[in-house]
Amino acid sequence: MSGTKVLRSLLHELRLSSPNGCIKDSLVARYILDQYKKHQTTELLHCKARNEAMFLGQTYLTYLESLRKHKELYKQFHASGERSVRETADLVGFKLPTDPK
């Protein structure tokens, strides 16, 4: 993925994972933007530091994305927990002792 795409996706993921959806003051957003500015201009064709920074950016993006997707999938399929006593009773057509006759 190109640099700008990674940056946009990173900021998007950070916004999704932050508690109130606002990343203006977030430490990590500022750090990433600083890193991007730092590696923006280079006179070398293959800059090792820049490639490393790109790789780390992409890896962090994968991390955030995979965590989010895993949580969504888990919530969707596995998170409803145990059935309550009432639900189990309704399932088999029984009444609970607390129900009126």
Add this chain to the structure above:
Amino acid sequence: ATPPKRFYKKTSILGSDDGFEVVLDHWKLKTPRGTLFTVRSEPLAIAVATEFDAQKEHIERSRMHLSALCFTAIDNPNNLSKLDMVNYLLNFIPTDTLLFQYEDEKDLQELQLSKWDPVIDWFNHRLETNLKKTTSLTPSAVSEGDKLKIAKHFQSFSLESLHGLIFAVDTLKSIVLACAVMEEMLSVEKAVALTRLEEDYQLKFWGRVEWAHDLSQQELQARLAAAVLFVHLNCSENIVKQKFNM
């Protein structure tokens, strides 16, 4: 038992003599053993603070892989030495996923040849070893010379980084793949795809089950990405050093 509730509003980091600490409101983060949490790398501290900030109502420790890796590295709960960890990794080689290939199904074999062999070749070239794949049930023999070279390579990692590397190897079930992704020869997604090669191949016939296959894929990617970040952020370029600009 329900996980603990999020008890802090803001997270931040604090620089100290030994490195960087993470602060939750006004409490300093501590490891499960009670040690003060300190890391030498600023981006790593920021990432851990962000992980804590991303928790909603409850603190889901099982989803905070980067924090878990940092805690393990600081606490070293099993008291592992570098030698213990290198030996653990060395014992993995004979049963490395990429070295076990299946000849009887032609399509699968072609996939393995085209996708796994280049990574094995890269590994052999990079570490000057001669690891051979096997197509039977018995693992192929690894020469003592190769073991020494691989051990030497792992010894070059710091004690903290080795925790990350072991995490990666456990996730991928392969030393070859773990090294390839650490050296940026493969992306995290690619490495996970390669470790799941046979599974992906089988599910083309039998169908993809979202709540199992996708779930495991995302989990492997998250774990591996955390391991890679942890190892990279623990190496010297990301640690603050005083630089005198001429």
